[in-house]
Amino acid sequence: MSRSIDISLRVNGEDVRATVPSRLNLVDFLREELSLTGSHVGCEHGVCGACTLTVDGDTVRGCLMLAAQADGKDVITIEGLAENGQSAQLQAAFTKHNALQCGFCTPGMLASAIGYVNAGGIADREAIRQHISGNYCRCTGYQSIVNAICDVIEEKSV
Amino acid sequence: MKAPDFDYLLPASLDAALAMLAEHGGEAMPLAGGQSLMPMMNFRVAAPEVLIDLANLSELRGISIEGDTIRIGAMTRYAELMADADVQKHIPIFGLALPHIAHDAIRNRGTIGGSIALADPAAEMPALLRALNAIVEAEGPDGTRMINADDFFLGMFETALDGELIKALHIPVATSEQRFGFHELTQRHGDYALAGVAVVQTSNTYRAAFFGVADRATRVPDLEQALEQQDDMASVLEHLGNIDFTDDLKANHTTRQRLAGVALKRALKGMTV
Ligand SMILES: Cc1cc2nc3c(=O)[nH]c(=O)nc-3n(C[C@H](O)[C@H](O)[C@H](O)COP(=O)(O)OP(=O)(O)OC[C@H]3O[C@@H](n4cnc5c(N)ncnc54)[C@H](O)[C@@H]3O)c2cc1C
Ligand code: FES
Ligand code: FES
Numbered sequence: 001m002s003r004s005i006d007i008s009l010r011v012n013g014e015d016v017r018a019t020v021p022s023r024l025n026l027v028d029f030l031r032e033e034l035s036l037t038g039s040h041v042g043c044e045h046g047v048c049g050a051c052t053l054t055v056d057g058d059t060v061r062g063c064l065m066l067a068a069q070a071d072g073k074d075v076i077t078i079e080g081l082a083e084n085g086q087s088a089q090l091q092a093a094f095t096k097h098n099a100l101q102c103g104f105c106t107p108g109m110l111a112s113a114i115g116y117v118n119a120g121g122i123a124d125r126e127a128i129r130q131h132i133s134g135n136y137c138r139c140t141g142y143q144s145i146v147n148a149i150c151d152v153i154e155e156k157s158v
Numbered sequence: 159m160k161a162p163d164f165d166y167l168l169p170a171s172l173d174a175a176l177a178m179l180a181e182h183g184g185e186a187m188p189l190a191g192g193q194s195l196m197p198m199m200n201f202r203v204a205a206p207e208v209l210i211d212l213a214n215l216s217e218l219r220g221i222s223i224e225g226d227t228i229r230i231g232a233m234t235r236y237a238e239l240m241a242d243a244d245v246q247k248h249i250p251i252f253g254l255a256l257p258h259i260a261h262d263a264i265r266n267r268g269t270i271g272g273s274i275a276l277a278d279p280a281a282e283m284p285a286l287l288r289a290l291n292a293i294v295e296a297e298g299p300d301g302t303r304m305i306n307a308d309d310f311f312l313g314m315f316e317t318a319l320d321g322e323l324i325k326a327l328h329i330p331v332a333t334s335e336q337r338f339g340f341h342e343l344t345q346r347h348g349d350y351a352l353a354g355v356a357v358v359q360t361s362n363t364y365r366a367a368f369f370g371v372a373d374r375a376t377r378v379p380d381l382e383q384a385l386e387q388q389d390d391m392a393s394v395l396e397h398l399g400n401i402d403f404t405d406d407l408k409a410n411h412t413t414r415q416r417l418a419g420v421a422l423k424r425a426l427k428g429m430t431v
Contacts (some may be wrong), residue, residue, distance in 0.1 A: 001169045002165040002166050002208075003164070003165055003166070005305075022163070022164055022165065023160060023161045023163050025196070044159060044197075045162070045196075045200050046193060046197050046264060049263065052263055058263075058266040059263045059266060060263050060267055061264065061267070063196070064197065064264075064267065065267065066196075068166050069213065073171050091300060108334075112263065116262075124326070131262060133261060133346060133347040134261025134262065134264065134348055134381070136262055141305060
């Protein structure tokens, strides 16, 4: 039936097969079926960025994609980014700069920041603010997050 | 909230998709990038019984130059437009405007066809297509229709589509006689504009399409003529009075009229050379 869909995808390097309800979104699938609770769910309408994930190398909103649409795709969550070492430098910089308080926004913020750094983004405060404008943080006031991202880019360039 | 239940269909061809659309009538909605439809379903302002995912329709993809127009498949994502060398070269106004549409993660999924079909009055793409004098290629059970962007947007979230799918957009390639301007005013980068404008100047004539100001992307013929006659800016801006400005919690119509004037002045100041 087209209300339950068979999917097979890669999640953090592992092959996954599942049968999902058509209405299930990708981030709920990852959290509830695969127990990958690193990606958070805030607004469920694309505004807050807490659910940001990487699909086939692109950052996307996990709440604005159906699990069914992830069939055949390569999904990397924050758990995968931490395991493969991609987020290590940013995580250290976030800690050093106090770039998180409650931590709710952090997984999405890191996923977005990695997108920026990997795309060759420069250590320009205005450009970084623009890039993370799609990720809400209700604690830090963003300054320390921008500091942390700047740090990582500057370290890379020396 | 979560989306209500629906049947998910994944047609392999445009013909199959059109047949599904015809079979399910008003119960079905096409799904492109989902960057507007998914939030609408999660809010339950949209509750289609059937979702027809356009992801596998190769007919809706690709960017090609055809004579003096550039044809862009409806399923082309914003991120693909930003990265495409032909688009950069032949549609310079997209380079000015695309970074203002939402955020990186949304531009990685949202499509040009989805934005046009949605016809959000505050969206950039409908205004860009009107300023560029583009043509919408729609495919339905009765064949292909070519619809001028000027005739396509009928009101808030209302278009000329009639049981059809958008297949592609046709945009005239930039000529040496043309200059382009774009400006929008938002509360925060990536938000929908409170007021914005896309301007295309060809020799001494102008097409200026405003967005975020009224129920649809809006051109004001008197204002375009005043620009052509090189009237002083105060008289040009008076013609903004012809627009039926939106009043909402973010800005009332007086503020919007003022912001539209500011956007136009800044767009004209920053025209490409
Ligand atoms: C946080 C956030 C911020 C945003 N900011 C902006 C912004 O600043 N400016 C802006 O313009 N947009 C913004 N958007 C919306 C975004 O641009 C959407 O991607 C776009 O409007 C719709 O494209 P889509 O491919 O995602 O379409 P979908 O959401 O999949 O579909 C939109 C509508 O079009 C229909 N449709 C889709 N494709 C076709 C087709 N080929 N033929 C016929 N009908 C079709 C669908 O049935 C649906 O009704 C924002 C979205 C979010 C979540
Ligand atoms: S939960 Fe996806 S953007 Fe807020
Ligand atoms: S650290 Fe609490 S929301 Fe960002």
